[in-house]
Amino acid sequence: MKLRAIELDQFRKFDRRVRVDGLGDGVNVLCGPNEHGKSTVLAALRAVLFDRHGSRTETIRGYQNHRGNTAPSVALEFEHEGGAHRIEKRFLSRPSARMVSDGTAYEGDAAEERLARLLGVSVVSRAAKDAAQTASIWGALLVAQGESFAQARLGEGARTTLSECLEAELGSVSGGAVIGRLLKQVQPPIAALLDGHGKPRDRYKATIADRDAAIAAIALLQDRRRVLEDDLAAALTARRELARDEDPAIAEHAAEALAVARRHRDAVLGTRARLEQAEAAVALSVSAHAEAVAAQERRVLRATRLAETGRALAKLATDETEARARAQAAQAALEGRREAYDEAGRRHEAAERTLRKAVAAFEAAGRSDVRNAAASRLALAEIEAARVDELSAALRHLRLDENGMRGLQDAALAHRGNEAALLAQATSVELSLDIGAQLLVEGEPPRTLAPGDARLSLTRPAELVIPGAGRMRIVPAARDQERLHAAAQDTARALRRGLEGFGLETMAQAEQAMSRRRDVSAALDQAQRALGECLAGAVPVGPGSKARPDIETLRRHVAMLDADVSERLASLGTERAPDLAIALSDRDAALLLEEQARQASVVARDALLSPDAARDIADAALKQAEFARRDQELENQRLSAEQARDEAAEPLDTLALRLQLTAETVSARRTELASVAASAPEGTPEMADSAIRRLEEAQSNRRTRIGTLRVDIARLESRIVAEEGIGLDEQIEAATRQRETAAREHDAFRREAAILMLLRDTLNQADREARARTLAPLMTWLSPYLQALFPRARLSLGEDFLITGLSRLDAIGAEEADGEAFDALSHGTREQIAILSRLAFADMLLAAGKPAFLVLDDALAFADPVRMERMFDILADAGRRMQILVLTCREDVAAGLGGTRVRLESV
């Protein structure tokens, strides 16, 4: 779309017809001072393109010239899609619209529609109050004074237009705007169902409460139903019990039973008094009779006792006589035993004397035996002691002992060591001579070597004299030779001195002397052991004594035994000791005799004790017999006296009569008692009373129960009637229905909410993804402009095609961590970016085959010279693709931009 000319008349500040003509394809600049009318031209452009000619809004009225009551009119000539078009509108007074398009004229609304179609603006939206151009993308392209500082706030129509462009770019239809509208339709029903937290609300929420209320009501009703059933069962039971209790036959029967019980009790009580009297009479008669019987029994008993005591008295006298005779006999026997005991004692003493003599003889014989054995051992010990003395003397003459021998052996060993060392250093000469030779070694006697092989070890210089051949001096080249020789001589001397100390000459002699000493020493040891054996045990030693007995002790012991034996023999009156075996035999015989005598004495003594006890018993029996006889005499006298007294008081025949009378009385009374008892009714008065009480209580209980049951039944029936009347089953059915209805409604709401939310979520998701896809092409449009103005920078785009921020890239192309938010950028930068985005929008529209041009009124006010230059370049470049009209009051801008210069001219 290319504007070619615009004409205003009676429009705002112009009270005349003015015209801008000669608008070129690219950048056009209308430059003029303030109040020149540039903004009025822009307003006129908007009015002719987007305001309906018949409209009378505030905005339209604002188009009038300050003189008022004028009819503002605007005419626009433009080219579009190869055709020439002219639109002319007159507002307010006799409003009109006329469009001539490709030679065809359109009037009024037809003109409006034709224009709208060319502009791609919906007619409907144009009806909205002065919203046509602001709502459409044109709002972003016709930039009034001050609007260029901000990004275009795109209305829905504008967004749709851009989206459609982007979709055309993508070769598809995103339907983003439709989605927005659909979402708007989906949201209210969701909001009607769910609150901000996604929880059910209003009617949906109420279904839950309804359902819960119905469930609670059902539970309550079912409880009442159970209570009603319980009440019905209880009432039935109560009625049955009441019917039983109120049965007159049962009541009559109970009353009769009570009367019978009372009569029975009276009868029992009457009989009881008579029975007690009869029992008392029986007891009285029995007592009288018993007393008579007792009196008689006493008399009979006493007579028996009298007879018994008489017989006992006679027997006791006999017993006493016999006891006395036994006592006397016992005394005589005791005397005889005492004599026998004395005789046995004398015999025992004689036997003891004989035994003591035999024992002394046996001991003397034993000691004599001991003495003889000790003397024999002493003789043997004397022989062994003499031998010990002899061998000890011989040993003392042998001077070489074990220590001396070890010293000699050490000296010989040292000497042999030195000799060996000397020999090791010797020069070895091996000869094989046919004739003998003489060897002269220093310090040694000359030696003659035999013919044949000879081997010489020389430790000293030597001369070998070989007859017929000459002499050969051999000097051994040994180290330390002299020191070795001296050492060998020292040890040889030491060995010699050691031997001489023991009076010996050679080590062989020493060996012999040592052998002899060992033999003598062994013999001495043997003699000492023999002597020890003779002495050992020969002399008794005290316990614990460690003193070894010596021969002198043995000699003293033998002498002591001799003295003891002599003394014992002297006391026996003999000179010679009896034979030990005979003495032993004699002693054993005496022992036997003594034992026999002692036994006889014991027997005699025992015999003496036994008759003594018999006599004591006989004496005691005699005394007892005397006492018994006297007691019996006294008892006999007492009984006789009693018998006489009773007989005087009640003679026997009187007593017999009393017995008979009392027996008859007892019999009579018992007969009376049996008669009374036989006529008595069964049971006790207590039992009779208990039966009466039981029957009375039963009657009382029945009356109480009847009252209680009537009350209970009345209460239950009133409750039952009340509950039945409301129809619990019906109410349960109604509540159940209510519950199911609420549940159905709830399910429907839940389903509806799920459907709506799924739809909403799906639309949102699709929309988001579509936006992400569609914003990408916008970036491709924006990028070249951006790179031209801000090399190494990147824009971020938000929803509604708004640029949200700017981030710059560093030298290697990495994006800065924190980009700047759009609102934080400088005024100049924001304005420049806002213009760039509008250029990109126009580019997109053109690319999509839609009409587009850009009008900037007093833009680029804050650009620095460098940015200004770049903006000029950018606008010039854009001018090759689109028409741009720049309205400015700054000549430097006009000059910098170049392009076509147009003027506002009066027509």
Add this chain to the structure above:
Amino acid sequence: MRFVHTSDWQIGKGFRFADDDTLAVLQDQRLEAIGRIGRLARDQGARLVLVAGDAWDMAAPSDRTLRQPVERMRQFPDVHWHLIPGNHDPNLTGGLWERLLRAGLPDNVHAHLSPQPVQLATGAAGREAWLLPAVLDRRHAFGDPTAGMDEAATPDGALRIGLAHGSVRSFGSDPGSAHNLIAPDRARCSGLAHLALGDWHGMVAAGERSWYSGTPEPDGFDRGGDGGGSVLLVSLDDAVPTVVPHRVGRFLWRQERAMLTGRADIDALEDRLRGIDRDDPSRVLAWLTVEGSLGLEDHAAYEDRICAGVGSALRALRIDAARLELTASPDDLASLGTAGALRDAADRLAVRASEQQPDRDIAQAALQRLLFLAAREATTP
């Protein structure tokens, strides 16, 4: 002699699927049926109505529900109504029958609460007629409630008419579930001229002399027999009794199934549903099960014409459409363009609606909603 045999009025029955208005009408018509029975008896010269149990739907109805049918019967003083308890209204201690007796029954209404034979006021020519009632004292009585009829004494030559509530056949495999089970040859064994049975809601003959009258006002979609809605006019004047069904029910209950795949199926279904009773569709209650698959436009037509249209015409239209799928046809989706966010959203929902997921039907509905909204958007200027 002639009498009317009916049963299973089930006054006070609740219909949970129905809305409140429908419920009120359904319940009211059950009461109205009593009047129609009374008028039928009067018109046919019958002076007896035998009600074979379940006059009430529940053991503990409200006083009003209890008295309403009694008052309807009172309106026909020349007709004697003989009632026995059924399994829905058994003669429990302190139950509704005691309440009825306490409240007092009209002279022409007779409640039989013990199995004693009762002489009926009217007999056949020269013969006495005796009623042998079977009484249920509990909801489920083990054994045969008519067992005592064999031994029930009546004068020689008297007509014996049985009145009982129970099933002549056990439907369960568990022998322990044989509640109120009536011997199929009871009429023959007990020498009955007619055994008037209640319990089954569809009218059916259980033998030459054993009949179920069914409920006078249908109350279910699958009631067997004739589906209910009839009473039986029984005549014992001749050697062979005659039993003639008479229609007294107001409503027609139907169970319908339909496979919907296109507009022609919807047309046919609408015609079929409207054809149940073209003169008075408000008599019809239908339980419709639809399955199949419809495109967007067809689905909209289905909702408009079947759900909304026929649904408003009939007394009640209960629809089970769980197996009816909305299939977004290529045309439906093409209306959203070949690409773009809207098409993308529709495709997402279409995929989700085709997957065997628990929320498949939600996705289907969401897709339907989207297509509907988009179509409306497109046509809105």
